[in-house]
Amino acid sequence: MNIALNITQTFQDWLVGFMPEGAASITAMVIVAVIYLMIFAVAGLYLVLLERRVAAWFQLRLGPNRVGFQGLLQTMADALKLVSKELTGTDRADKFLYNLAPYFVIITSLMALGIFPFTQGFQAFDINIGIFFLIAISSIGVIGILLAGWSSNNKFALIGAMRSGVQTISYELSIGLSLLTMVLLTGSLQLSEIVETQKHGWLIVQGHVPAIIAFMIYMIAGTAETNRAPFDMVEAESELGAGFHTEYSGMKFAYFFLAEFINMFIIACIATTVFFGAWLSPFGITESLPWLGVFWFLLKALILVFLMMWFRWTFPRLRIDQLLSLEWKYLLPINLINIMLMAFLVWQKLTIQF
Amino acid sequence: METTVVNNNFKSEEYFINMGPQHPATHGVLRLLLTIDGEIIKKVDPDLGYIHRSIEKMCERDSYQQIVHLTDRMDYLSANINNEAVCLAVENALQLEVTDRIKVIRTIIGELTRIASHCLWWGVMGMDVGALTTYFYGFRDREMINDIFEETCGARLTMNYNVPGGLMFDIHPNFVKRVKDFVAHFKTKIPEYDRLLSNNVIFQKRTMGVGVLSKEDAISFGVSGPVGRASGYSCDVRKHHPYSALDQVTFKEALRTEGDTYARYQVRIQEMWESLSIIEQLIDNIPEGDFRVQTNAVIKLPKGEYYQKVETARGELGVYIISTGTKNPYRLKFRSPGFSNLSVLNHIAVGSKIADLVAIMATLDLVIPDIDR
Numbered sequence: 001m002n003i004a005l006n007i008t009q010t011f012q013d014w015l016v017g018f019m020p021e022g023a024a025s026i027t028a029m030v031i032v033a034v035i036y037l038m039i040f041a042v043a044g045l046y047l048v049l050l051e052r053r054v055a056a057w058f059q060l061r062l063g064p065n066r067v068g069f070q071g072l073l074q075t076m077a078d079a080l081k082l083v084s085k086e087l088t089g090t091d092r093a094d095k096f097l098y099n100l101a102p103y104f105v106i107i108t109s110l111m112a113l114g115i116f117p118f119t120q121g122f123q124a125f126d127i128n129i130g131i132f133f134l135i136a137i138s139s140i141g142v143i144g145i146l147l148a149g150w151s152s153n154n155k156f157a158l159i160g161a162m163r164s165g166v167q168t169i170s171y172e173l174s175i176g177l178s179l180l181t182m183v184l185l186t187g188s189l190q191l192s193e194i195v196e197t198q199k200h201g202w203l204i205v206q207g208h209v210p211a212i213i214a215f216m217i218y219m220i221a222g223t224a225e226t227n228r229a230p231f232d233m234v235e236a237e238s239e240l241g242a243g244f245h246t247e248y249s250g251m252k253f254a255y256f257f258l259a260e261f262i263n264m265f266i267i268a269c270i271a272t273t274v275f276f277g278a279w280l281s282p283f284g285i286t287e288s289l290p291w292l293g294v295f296w297f298l299l300k301a302l303i304l305v306f307l308m309m310w311f312r313w314t315f316p317r318l319r320i321d322q323l324l325s326l327e328w329k330y331l332l333p334i335n336l337i338n339i340m341l342m343a344f345l346v347w348q349k350l351t352i353q354f
Numbered sequence: 355m356e357t358t359v360v361n362n363n364f365k366s367e368e369y370f371i372n373m374g375p376q377h378p379a380t381h382g383v384l385r386l387l388l389t390i391d392g393e394i395i396k397k398v399d400p401d402l403g404y405i406h407r408s409i410e411k412m413c414e415r416d417s418y419q420q421i422v423h424l425t426d427r428m429d430y431l432s433a434n435i436n437n438e439a440v441c442l443a444v445e446n447a448l449q450l451e452v453t454d455r456i457k458v459i460r461t462i463i464g465e466l467t468r469i470a471s472h473c474l475w476w477g478v479m480g481m482d483v484g485a486l487t488t489y490f491y492g493f494r495d496r497e498m499i500n501d502i503f504e505e506t507c508g509a510r511l512t513m514n515y516n517v518p519g520g521l522m523f524d525i526h527p528n529f530v531k532r533v534k535d536f537v538a539h540f541k542t543k544i545p546e547y548d549r550l551l552s553n554n555v556i557f558q559k560r561t562m563g564v565g566v567l568s569k570e571d572a573i574s575f576g577v578s579g580p581v582g583r584a585s586g587y588s589c590d591v592r593k594h595h596p597y598s599a600l601d602q603v604t605f606k607e608a609l610r611t612e613g614d615t616y617a618r619y620q621v622r623i624q625e626m627w628e629s630l631s632i633i634e635q636l637i638d639n640i641p642e643g644d645f646r647v648q649t650n651a652v653i654k655l656p657k658g659e660y661y662q663k664v665e666t667a668r669g670e671l672g673v674y675i676i677s678t679g680t681k682n683p684y685r686l687k688f689r690s691p692g693f694s695n696l697s698v699l700n701h702i703a704v705g706s707k708i709a710d711l712v713a714i715m716a717t718l719d720l721v722i723p724d725i726d727r
Contacts, residue, residue, distance in 0.1 A: 055486075055487075058487050059486075059487050059489075059490040059491075060490050060491070060494055061490065155369065155371050156371070159393070159708070162392075229484055229486075230484060230556055232484070233709075236484065236709070237378055238378050238379045238481060238482045238483075238484065238712050239379060239708050239709055239712050240708075241377065241378065313486060313487050314485065314487060314550070315484070315485060315554065315556055316480065316483040316484045316485040316551070316554060316556045316557045316560060317483060317484025317485075317556075317560075317709070318556055318559075318560070319559075319560055319707055319709045319710065320393055320707065320709065321393075321707065322556075322559055322560075
């Protein structure tokens, strides 16, 4: 199968021509990492712009539309400002952890992006434990938030971090279980094989009822995982000021901010890959035009991103105890029943396949 | 100045947090000293005085026409109703009978002020529980009222439209049409408010059963306005002691019995409907007549004590004047609704979460300059 082809491998094969294999492998990784870093730093900025324009649209405003055509350079200018800002901090903060925390958050976000199949063959790494890797990586990000809240030496930040801890630990379960439900259908954790399975119909169609339930749970848990409204207890501005990043400024704040948007994009990307056939077009013409796959992937992901923005600008925030009872009393039991339902479906071959 | 009294006898799990005076949820410079156990509130200690401007003392210095201008700066969201309170107190003391036209216009403007205040409250209520969009919807409708005010008297918020003896100017020729337009517009918007926030399951879960205030406690704390009426305490001054043209109209007093945050929310939503109905009853037949009754250039109240209360958007505002017969009051005391309403905060917030405290404060609808004066 040619699906396992990926960018890093392509670069490595090319580099092997004029350097030893070990050096070629490392160079290829560095090149790909730099390319991804550039693409997604910019993509993150445009997600911020999208959020602001979408919010403005919901809120009877115009949103940023002055810097560049239709405000396209607004977030660039904001980022430039944040880069040039002085980094202030609290005096009695735990300096080492305080400075480390933003990198935990931003690095884990960017790492997860490496394995998404944006189109046939366009995938930095195609590891055979793809889904597992995603769940694992997204859990590490919360350490950064906990560190930020703890080391800031600020009670509001600490409350935010405590909330973040309980919230993320709880909703990890739902994300994991809802994705496992879908893995029952594909029989593989490798993202390229998950896409391959979907050539006979997107998984949300193949798995019908349990797949739709899993998708709904996934979207709720995914929104909670990224700490966005209605689950933004971590930074709940009307309660805690700015929550865990109260004491951060300049670029360190920007890392948290950017990570939130990249995480949102990751959640949408996972959903696109696992539920909506990744880069497969709904009309089946992607095979001849592989680059069109990027368009389909981004379209699906951005629709889901829009959905999450819609949540954010419509719903009030939950309270922390309601958040936990939603997870432990409702989502988790439903999820466990759902996973059995899906197993039954797969066992009895009741899935829909074209 | 010793203002901070921090309880040092904490139990091992408890800690102290300083909420305000710069905090997004306190809507101004209110400072709350919170004792918290994890997320649960053990004690709320409001610390006032950050925006104290000695308005009552300044009133002793000023003439009665000037006092009206100071009242704008107390509860700035009910500015016009505050003005009206002082004007009514002075007119009653002088036993000055104003024309029906003045009474009707005062009532219409007062109810418009109430709607504007509730619009703003609805917007920030949503923001406090995390729904940011409500703010813009509330402000969109409030803006229409402010535009009407601007055309009427030139000011949008602190209007000073009332003077002892009547009104500063006559209403603008467009006034009736624009108010009717607003009423028609706003009738389609309150259902939108309900769809966006009131009927939202998360919002209902956040507010129902939170910060319950019993009727007995409401009365003994001296609570008034929507906060009192949500606990079943019938305390609408407009109903029990009608002033201006409020005796000519029929309206229902918004009453609920639950006493929780959601009941306070519903009372205010219903009050918007009632205010619209009051405006509709009056707007079509504003009587002809003078917009101002002639008074002496220097108003001197007869020796004695005078009390006038009105219903602002927040509750009962009392104006208590002691006059010695000179052009200034000897003492002027405002009984502000916000101060009494704030006093229940510790009583109803203890035992709830930090997020509940924010929701409770939002429905108490505190305007800090009204509390501090």
